[in-house]
Amino acid sequence: MRAVINHYILCIATVVCAFSGVQMVSGQTPYPDSDIAIEKAFRKQVDEYVALRNRLESTLPALSTKATPEEIDAHELKLRILVQNARAEFKRGSIFDSRTAAYFLRLIKQNYPRKKRAELKTAALTADTNEVLLKVNFPYPDDQELLEMPPKLLLALPELPAELRYRFVRKALLIVDRENRVIVDFMPDAIP
């Protein structure tokens, strides 16, 4: 009798999960098609940002590969202001919506062992990033540390265009523009 009840509970839970979009845990990959859709949507949002920032950057004089520090400063600041103005309405979650965040959490968990995640969490919490304000469209301060991204994780996460970088700040995973340092989006509690 108990086995029958458990069976029904499991069936009901499965149906509820399927309809509510809740992700299965413990390293299962039950919905590969939905994963593909999530990643496609993620890439679309990322590509849209890159298209926008590249269009804005094309309105500025090109930065020489033999630039002076003053030229680098000026270019960075002008590009940042252009991007910030163009994305003034953007809020957190434009790229890392709840489904994408859950997908990323699963990728991190599946591809980076528990021990490594614990080390990463410690490193992220002790890094010199206290002054990074976790706000979309805000700049990542230039005097704050850029914690190294583990290569294994970079290989597991969807690859970003060259203009963007993943960065861990405390427990959050950020997407940052490497040239104007604008925080494009972030997901909190990204190290399971």
Next chain:
Amino acid sequence: MKSQSKFLSIVSLIFFLLSSSPAQAQMSEITLPLKDGSVRFLAVGDTGRGNDDQYELGRVMAEYHKKFPFEFAILTGDNIYGKEKARDMKEKFEDVYRPLLDQGVKFYASLGNHDESNQRFYELFNMNGNEYFNFKKDCVSFYSLNSNYMDRRQLEWLNNTLATDDSKWKIAFFHHPPYSSGKRHGSSEDIREALEPIFVKYGVNVVFTGHEHFYERIKPQKGIFYFITGAGGKIRSGGIKKDSDFTAKGFDTDLSFMLVEIAGDEMFFQVIAKSGATVDSGKIALPQKALTKAAK
């Protein structure tokens, strides 16, 4: 009369201070062979603080350049700490190494965890807009890597470039040490896991890194010689574990830099402290396998 005596005292004091500066007081003999046509360079990391110690080490470097005229320097990252405005580039880099820059010494940088990506545009870092790049000096091929963001793109580039590189010597430099006896950071195992198989496969001979604020020569690992030369701006005194199996030689009580000379099949190195003293020196010979391959 009294004012004349005071003036003489001040002059004497200035003379004493100048003559007792470490750069002049304790210069070591150069143990490097200074062979004709050799490749000569300086290696240092974690420099960009703009503090008195960094300036003092810069003066010692300039003194040694007179004895050992190296053509270029490699920076193993953390080139600029804190703010990275134009003023900082001047105070934490240009002013420190002005005597070397004026002598035509070129600096080739790699990026550390305190470096903005935009440093790749800075003319004096010779990165030509790239976060990772390769350059050659005679028979030596140098790979500046960005260990702070070792993504698929960079790994593919490294694989492809090394695959067609038939240079006799292949040297990589970057920030995070694959092997380290540091109490604070220790070995960057993730970086080791990503890079070591590639280095072994394509015969990278020597690796220079920083991140740890001391000097350490690691016992050869899988045939590769690793050096940590991250004491260019601040020392982590007592930062090396005493019982580490990795250490061939460690020095963690003063700032330091490395002078390197490659002549044919041999690489010579001499490590100089801020005091001017030599704290390590030696010679590395190319393995026979590499010699055979390079000769083909």
